[in-house]
Amino acid sequence: MKNKEGWDGKMRMEPKAVITNPEALEDSDYSDPDAPPVEEIEADEGTAAGFDCSGLSHWRVDRLTVVQTYWQTKMLMQRLCLRQNQISRINFPPNVAASLTELDLYDNLISHIKGLEEFHNLTSLDLSFNKIKHIKNVSHLKKLTEIFFVQNKISRIEGLEGLTAIKNLELGANKIREIENLETLTALEELWLGKNKIVEMKNLDTLSNLRIISIQSNRLTKITGLSALPKLEELYLSHxxxxxxxxxxxxxxxxxxxxxxxxxxxxxxxxxxxxxxxxxxxxxxxxxxxxxxxxxxxxxxxxxxxxxxxxxxxxxxxxxxxxxxxxxxxxxxxxxxxxxxxxxxxxxxxxxxxxxx
The missing domain is CATH 3.80.10.10 (Ribonuclease Inhibitor)
Structure with missing residues (x-):
């Protein structure tokens, strides 16, 4: 499921942000004595609008209320990375959900996609390396341009109707047997399906903007279904x-x-x-x-x-x-x-x- 440069649809590098007061992750009532009062923090373009909350990866976080405590509720976050934790439920404070454009929950314990109702500004969602069996409750995220489901337990492509802005769809390393239900994703440019159980390339005719298809490590015996893709530039069929x-x-x-x-x-x-x-x-x-x-x-x-x-x-x-x-x-x-x-x-x-x- 990798392209010629060895990556599987997204550069998955560990963030290097350092948490200066990790005790906040253990105590929901924690208050940093050196932090300014909440009312003194203003959400202006130079701070709040560009705030990057990327320092909570690999901290054994199992509940998301800590996000509200740690960053003082008036700070608006655009990017939130919570990789390699123990999160099983998506449950964010309303103000966090409203401001986020990128949400990375790679490598957690999520089995059901719930709690994304207020994430209307989300453009990037990464739910890779979780325990998801069914794609649900994401079709309302109209601004999404990329979504990642690498290494889950998904057996069917579904629940993506309405994501008309999506350009990059990553479904590698699942249990998918058939390419289906992609007809409405007409803006799609990259489709990553490596390491599944697909036996035939089909149902791609409406995806006229596709530039990249990766379908490595499947069960194909012949090349089919590509005649209606005038912009196809890269095709990965190995294994x-x-x-x-x-x-x-x-x-x-x-x-x-x-x-x-x-x-x-x-x-x-x-x-x-x-x-x-x-x-x-x-x-x-x-x-x-x-x-x-x-x-x-x-x-x-x-x-x-x-x-x-x-x-x-x-x-x-x-x-x-x-x-x-x-x-x-x-x-x-x-x-x-x-x-x-x-x-x-x-x-x-x-x-x-x-x-x-």
């Missing part, structure tokens, strides 16, 4: 059971294609992909350098190819890289290694290769 690359003929805007760890034996059906920049085909059954040249030589934008783990590489590891360079003289990266010699050198070698072959 499935795909046997050929048919089904991509209409996706002329595709820049990145990852079909590594499948069962593809021929580089066919790629003739229309003139904008291809990266081709990831490691650990398949590709065996012909002549086919590599025939199918990819016209891809002027192609810079990176991954063929390790194929018969191409396994049958002659000592000459593998040189043969790829000769077949594709403009290539800049083969597998994890850059090509350091100037392009003109390889173009000359390529000319000799064609002459002597």
């Amino acid at each position: 499935n059971a795909v046997t050929d690359l048919s089904g991509l003929e209409s996706n002329e805007t595709l820049r990145v294609l990852d079909f590594s760890n499948n069962q593809v034996s021929h580089l066919e059906h790629l003739s229309s992909l003139k904008n291809l920049e990266e081709l990831w085909g490691s650990n398949n059954q590709l065996a012909s350098f002549e086919e590599v040249e025939r199918e990819l030589k016209d891809k002027e934008k192609l810079q990176t190819v991954y063929f390790e783990g194929n018969p191409l590489q396994l049958n002659g590891p000592a000459v593998y890289r040189n043969k790829v360079r000769l077949a594709l003289p403009n290539i800049q990266q083969i597998d994890a290694s850059k090509c350091f010699l100037p392009i003109c050198v390889w173009q000359y070698a390529y000319t000799l290769f064609r002459k002597w072959r």
Whole structure:
């Protein structure tokens, strides 16, 4: 469920904020003697409107009333991060809910989505690594542009109707068997479905703005359902059971294609992909350098190819890289290694290769 840069839809870095009085987390009646009185704190544009409440991760917080105590109720928060705690219920003070635009509850104990009724300004919601089985009670969050449900127990895509502003939907590492109920998400640009149990790509026709689809580690045997996606730029299909690359003929805007760890034996059906920049085909059954040249030589934008783990590489590891360079003289990266010699050198070698072959 990762893209070529190794992330799964969101950079999940631990916040580095430091809590100066952690005793507030243990005592709901705690009052910082050095804090100014509540009435002296004004919510102006320079403080309250931009306040970032990101220092409560990994503090074993199990109740959300502490948020109201710790930050003095008149402070308006826009971003709240409560990762790696023991929260089982979403229950915020009304003033916190009204001002939040980003809510991160990654890695808690939430099993039911409740308590979001007042979060009308929310644009980002992360409920990854919880115990959620059903997507409910989020369709009223009309301003959401991204929502994350990584590593839950979701078996069906549902409850997202009305999220017409959503651009990024992350459902990786669940128990989903079918792509469904996405028809109204017409603004969607990124769909992350890695590590589920999906057997077919379908019901995507209305998602004409999709740029990225990640459906790695599923149960696909062929590429389908992509013909109505004119803006598709990145497709991640690794760790499935795909046997050929048919089904991509209409996706002329595709820049990145990852079909590594499948069962593809021929580089066919790629003739229309003139904008291809990266081709990831490691650990398949590709065996012909002549086919590599025939199918990819016209891809002027192609810079990176991954063929390790194929018969191409396994049958002659000592000459593998040189043969790829000769077949594709403009290539800049083969597998994890850059090509350091100037392009003109390889173009000359390529000319000799064609002459002597």
